[in-house]
Amino acid sequence: MKPSNKESRPLAIVLVSGGMDSCVTAAIAHQAHRLAFLHVNYGQRTEARERKAFHDIADHYRVPQSLRLEVSLKHLAQIGGSALTDEAIPVPKANLDSKEIPVSYVPFRNAHLLSIAVSWGEVLGARKIFIGAVEEDASGYPDCREVFYQAFNRVIELGTRPETDLHIETPLIHMKKWEIVREGVRLNAPLHLTWSCYQREDVACGECDSCAFRLRGFQQAGIEDPIPYLRRPDYLKQA
């Protein structure tokens, strides 16, 4: 595609938390779409740092201010039930082998994010919603599975105007973390601008689930993670 055709490319909304997965997802969407970035604050502990990462990545891809939407879902904290939003529930140390749904699960969170993306996408006339959900390598959140997104696509089809043509894309859904790292490097995704830690905002803790998955992914990809960590788990140092 010639650069002169750039503005005729279809519009895609990308859910950008500011983490690595959403950054690589943006890089994938960027190949064939104009980009609109959606960031949702749901009262998580590290929101300020994630918000900075969102804008840094948006600047990198030259997403205009009019196509950046920041939404606050404070009621998810009001509802509670998750360590990410409820101060009374501590963020646990990582357990990468657990099959349990972790306490960092925010009940039905991705349905809220997708609903916002659909409403905005319908108003903007977007054709795609990109979300960096990962099924196999994630922590067993029920709303990160491909079947969930397939079912949600049916809800979009039935719950929007007949002329609306909007679908969710989950390009990372069956990738391992190390594959996501390699794909990001291949597409020149600005991984150095991303933030993944659930617990800290100055340097990544290296101990929460999210840090642990990320660090293991970089290690398995044979690539150095460009962001600083407070400490790295022993099992990674030994490897």
Next chain:
Amino acid sequence: MKPSNKESRPLAIVLVSGGMDSCVTAAIAHQAHRLAFLHVNYGQRTEARERKAFHDIADHYRVPQSLRLEVSLKHLAQIGGSALTDEAIPVPKANLDSKEIPVSYVPFRNAHLLSIAVSWGEVLGARKIFIGAVEEDASGYPDCREVFYQAFNRVIELGTRPETDLHIETPLIHMKKWEIVREGVRLNAPLHLTWSCYQREDVACGECDSCAFRLRGFQQAGIEDPIPYLRRPDYLKQA
């Protein structure tokens, strides 16, 4: 069921806008469930009056404060695209025969309301979500059709914890407005506490879609609407 069994009844979340349909839906849910009431402000013009109706109806059914949740979705106004939330788009006079999707349509609104209900319901251990959507007698909103709720139930099944057993109920979905009025009267629903007008907060305008549907429903039911109106449309006076 004996009164002593009352606390063992399953919990239901009822989406209560403050309008007539949600009031009758609460009356139906009340027959076999303990009630939790959810009210969502999405920046609509008449929010203060609807909020009063919500609490009046909650008081009527003795819903404890801990089981009342008010959520603000101001981002729906931020996204725009509807006369209900966008001051630049005027609320039109009613056209009860139109097959077009009206400008009062808030894109994908009900998916947002249901997502909140599901997250809260999962935390509370509720078994049902009641919503007073009406398919045939409503204004053709795509997210008011039974197929939409069936598809959303599948999303709930796939997007929540395996042990969560939570389903949407739409008891009014195939009722006509006059049948809803009669059902409300039969169940002693406090219709005098409800508010339906899209446009005014002191007395109902009698001219917007919502007033027109309500007034025609009472007329066809042969029952006097207990709330005051500024004026009533000519076609109702003539009937």
